[in-house]
Amino acid sequence: MLRIEHYSKTYPGGKKAVDDLTIHVRPGEIYGFIGHNGAGKTTTLRACAGVMDFTEGTIAIDGHDVKKDPVGAKRVTAFLPDNPDLYEFMKGIDYLNFIADLYDIPAEQRTADIKKYADAFELTGNLGSPIGSYSHGMRQKLALISAFIRRPRLLILDEPFVGLDPSASHIMKGYLADLCRSGSAVFFSTHVLEVAEKLCHQIAIIKDGRLVKCGPTEELVGDSSLEDVFLDLEGEK
Amino acid sequence: MKKFFALLKVSVKSMLLTSTSAQGSSRKKAATGLGAMALIAFLGLYLSGFYSFMLMEVLAPVHMEVLVFIFMGMGALIGGLLFTTFAVKGVVFGGKDNDLLLSMPVSSTMLMASRVSAIYLENLLFSIFVLGPAGAVCAFLTQSGVGHSLMFWVRLLIAVFALPLLDTALSVLFGALVAFLSARVSRGALGQNIVMAVYMVAVFWFAFNVNGMLEELAANAAGIKDSLSWAAPMLWMAEGIMGDWGLLLAFAACCVVPFALVVFGLGKVYRQAVTAFAARSARNDYKLSAQSASGQKKALLMKEAKRFFGTPMYFWNSGIGLMMLVAMGVAAIVMQKDIQMFLGLMEGIPLMPLAALMMGLCLSMCAIAAPSISLEGRYLWILRAAPVGEKDLLWIKTGFELLLSVPSTVVAGVCISLAIQLPLWESVLLVAVMLLFSVCHAAFGMLVGLAFPKLDSVNETVVLKQSLAVCLGMFVPMGVLGVCSLLYWLGGMVAGWAALAFPIALLAVCTAVCVSVLATRGPAMLRAL
Numbered sequence: 076m077l078r079i080e081h082y083s084k085t086y087p088g089g090k091k092a093v094d095d096l097t098i099h100v101r102p103g104e105i106y107g108f109i110g111h112n113g114a115g116k117t118t119t120l121r122a123c124a125g126v127m128d129f130t131e132g133t134i135a136i137d138g139h140d141v142k143k144d145p146v147g148a149k150r151v152t153a154f155l156p157d158n159p160d161l162y163e164f165m166k167g168i169d170y171l172n173f174i175a176d177l178y179d180i181p182a183e184q185r186t187a188d189i190k191k192y193a194d195a196f197e198l199t200g201n202l203g204s205p206i207g208s209y210s211h212g213m214r215q216k217l218a219l220i221s222a223f224i225r226r227p228r229l230l231i232l233d234e235p236f237v238g239l240d241p242s243a244s245h246i247m248k249g250y251l252a253d254l255c256r257s258g259s260a261v262f263f264s265t266h267v268l269e270v271a272e273k274l275c276h277q278i279a280i281i282k283d284g285r286l287v288k289c290g291p292t293e294e295l296v297g298d299s300s301l302e303d304v305f306l307d308l309e310g311e312k
Numbered sequence: 313m314k315k316f317f318a319l320l321k322v323s324v325k326s327m328l329l330t331s332t333s334a335q336g337s338s339r340k341k342a343a344t345g346l347g348a349m350a351l352i353a354f355l356g357l358y359l360s361g362f363y364s365f366m367l368m369e370v371l372a373p374v375h376m377e378v379l380v381f382i383f384m385g386m387g388a389l390i391g392g393l394l395f396t397t398f399a400v401k402g403v404v405f406g407g408k409d410n411d412l413l414l415s416m417p418v419s420s421t422m423l424m425a426s427r428v429s430a431i432y433l434e435n436l437l438f439s440i441f442v443l444g445p446a447g448a449v450c451a452f453l454t455q456s457g458v459g460h461s462l463m464f465w466v467r468l469l470i471a472v473f474a475l476p477l478l479d480t481a482l483s484v485l486f487g488a489l490v491a492f493l494s495a496r497v498s499r500g501a502l503g504q505n506i507v508m509a510v511y512m513v514a515v516f517w518f519a520f521n522v523n524g525m526l527e528e529l530a531a532n533a534a535g536i537k538d539s540l541s542w543a544a545p546m547l548w549m550a551e552g553i554m555g556d557w558g559l560l561l562a563f564a565a566c567c568v569v570p571f572a573l574v575v576f577g578l579g580k581v582y583r584q585a586v587t588a589f590a591a592r593s594a595r596n597d598y599k600l601s602a603q604s605a606s607g608q609k610k611a612l613l614m615k616e617a618k619r620f621f622g623t624p625m626y627f628w629n630s631g632i633g634l635m636m637l638v639a640m641g642v643a644a645i646v647m648q649k650d651i652q653m654f655l656g657l658m659e660g661i662p663l664m665p666l667a668a669l670m671m672g673l674c675l676s677m678c679a680i681a682a683p684s685i686s687l688e689g690r691y692l693w694i695l696r697a698a699p700v701g702e703k704d705l706l707w708i709k710t711g712f713e714l715l716l717s718v719p720s721t722v723v724a725g726v727c728i729s730l731a732i733q734l735p736l737w738e739s740v741l742l743v744a745v746m747l748l749f750s751v752c753h754a755a756f757g758m759l760v761g762l763a764f765p766k767l768d769s770v771n772e773t774v775v776l777k778q779s780l781a782v783c784l785g786m787f788v789p790m791g792v793l794g795v796c797s798l799l800y801w802l803g804g805m806v807a808g809w810a811a812l813a814f815p816i817a818l819l820a821v822c823t824a825v826c827v828s829v830l831a832t833r834g835p836a837m838l839r840a841l
Contacts, residue, residue, distance in 0.1 A: 124696075125696065126696040126697050128840065145701075147699075149697060149698060149700075150699040154693075159693075160691050162619075162691055164618055165618060167598075168598070168600070172603055172605075174698075175605065176605060176608060182604050183602075186603045193600065199600055200595075200596035202600065203598030
């Protein structure tokens with residue numbers, strides 16, 4: 076579903092944020108991407124989503140090369156940054172319809188999906204209000220709903236649990252699992268190692284822009300815990 | 313005081329020197345801010361110099377120079393209010409960094425004072441550019457010699473520094489009211505647009521009646537001065553500049569006291585005010601019904617329209633040129649007889665080129681595409697992640713300006729052609745050339761928006777009023793019109809056909825270059841942001 080091959084990103088000034096990263100995410104997988112602050116997680120996710128340009132390596136989503144066929148790749152992808160800023164001059168429902176229009180989602184399907192996800196996240200009653208009046212958590216929920224209604228083949232999430240209440244986190248985890256059961260894939264970064272350990276089929280650990288370990292969660296963790304493995308690899312234990 | 317200046321520096325920087333792009337060098341950032349200031353200064357000096365000269369020419373012979381300073385003082389006060397009231401809503405009460413700065417170990421009064429001082433500096437610029445030329449004109453045209461002494465300039469300087477204090481105090485109070493209403497009224501943007509519409513009608517009325525007012529002024533200057541007792545502070549300022557130190561001090565007190573009261577009064581409740589103005593709680597009574605679908609392009613165009621019509625600052629700053637264009641066309645039809653009588657007295661005027669120049673100046677002020685990339689700012693990720701090509705995004709943004717400017721141009725062109733009774737071929741040529749100019753203006757605006765973006769500005773005020781992209785998007789097309797006028801004059805010396813062919817050829821080349829560069833390099837420029 077997602078093939079990152081020898082991807083590197085160098086910022087102006089020479090700082091190499093990511094160096095020769097290769098990751099494969101298969102359909103039906105939830106893939107966790109962990110690392111310390113500034114390790115290169117967000118840079119990688121943004122490059123996968125086609126939001127950030129890069130010069131070295133290739134990234135393909137569902138067979139669409141992000142560089143050569145960016146529109147095709149974006150059509151099957153939903154991306155949520157860590158702190159999603161949404162148009163404050165729009166109402167919640169307007170934003171969802173705007174996104175649905177960009178992804179050519181038919182009217183009946185969008186109505187049904189908006190109802191399903193907005194009811195689940197308890198946001199339906201607020202959809203008529205301007206986004207400017209939303210709390211951080213409500214914006215996060217709206218952004219998640221806008222991602223789920225696209226029925227993406229690949230869902231890319233940057234720190235999706237930040238700002239969500241425990242109930243919304245639980246609901247989101249359920250929908251992530253549903254999405255994978257339908258043959259899609261999820262690639263997300265997180266600092267919540269317990270969640271990553273329980274939720275992910277595969278995990279990659281990145282340090283200073285280089286992949287230090289990746290593989291199935293059970294193999295990676297073994298008899299230890301993800302926290303122990305992570306701290307060990309980071310040299311903090 | 314160290315803390316105060318640090319806070320003031322942050323406020324001023326956020327207003328003027330917001331970075332141009334992630335890769336922008338500090339020199340480029342500084343050039344952007346200074347360039348914008350220089351262009352605004354040029355416009356202020358030009359307009360003030362023009363009206364001061366007109367007034368002084370009429371009033372100096374009757375020794376009523378004092379009236380020029382009264383009117384220019386009022387102009388600076390009202391203009392400053394207009395420019396900074398909405399800025400106050402964004403900079404003082406709605407700054408995105410309010411949470412951060414309110415959590416710092418500084419008093420809320422000091423924070424408020426630093427924010428208000430940034431507004432004062434903007435008003436000070438306005439005061440300098442309005443009262444400065446009035447003083448210079450007075451020095452040249454006065455017949456009483458009052459403008460020739462050093463003390464005149466000292467008194468003028470005191471007035472220049474004092475007036476913005478009053479302006480700032482008033483704009484902070486009005487800005488607080490606007491912020492309060494915006495937080496409470498569901499259609500706040502509509503209310504703001506209505507207030508601005510009333511103001512613009514007043515400005516147009518003044519512009520149409522200025523000649524009659526000048527004649528009346530010359531005939532009854534002393535009586536008019538006496539009738540201005542309701543504007544006592546302006547009267548004191550003007551009399552003070554002309555030599556009355558007592559009245560000048562009274563005027564200064566009139567400015568300092570309200571400013572201090574506003575800073576210390578509102579400063580004490582600044583935290584509460586910011587909280588109250590930001591408290592827009594979401595309603596919880598929406599009932600979801602069947603939704604309808606539309607295409608990608610329509611959705612993107614609707615988004616541009618919602619932002620344009622729902623953001624009063626954007627609507628009035630960028631739409632004023634189009635309103636003036638349409639108003640000019642309608643006025644030409646309404647005042648058709650007067651215009652034809654006037655034109656009958658002035659034979660040999662090249663009507664079509666003159667109409668084109670007037671329409672071009674109005675279109676130049678329509679900077680809708682130029683700020684649109686910067687207005688995306690922190691929302692740009694939504695468009696970048698969307699399955700829409702960069703080229704399509706740019707053409708939709710450019711197209712939105714054309715969607716508004718093309719019908720306005722056609723309406724104005726037809727009305728003006730009818731009013732001044734142009735031959736059919738000249739009417740068609742006028743509309744065609746102006747449509748060409750509209751396309752050139754929109755494409756050029758998009759390009760400067762990509763070249764000089766302000767993606768991390770704290771609010772839209774910074775983008776619309778202090779960005780180099782907007783200034784260039786307005787003034788470079790005006791410069792092109794100037795060159796076209798020159799080519800018309802030079803062409804006229806060569807042959808009759810060349811007078812029209814040369815400027816049209818220049819416009820065609822400019823349009824072709826802008827459209828071509830936008831099509832070929834635009835997507836890469838957008839990707840690089």
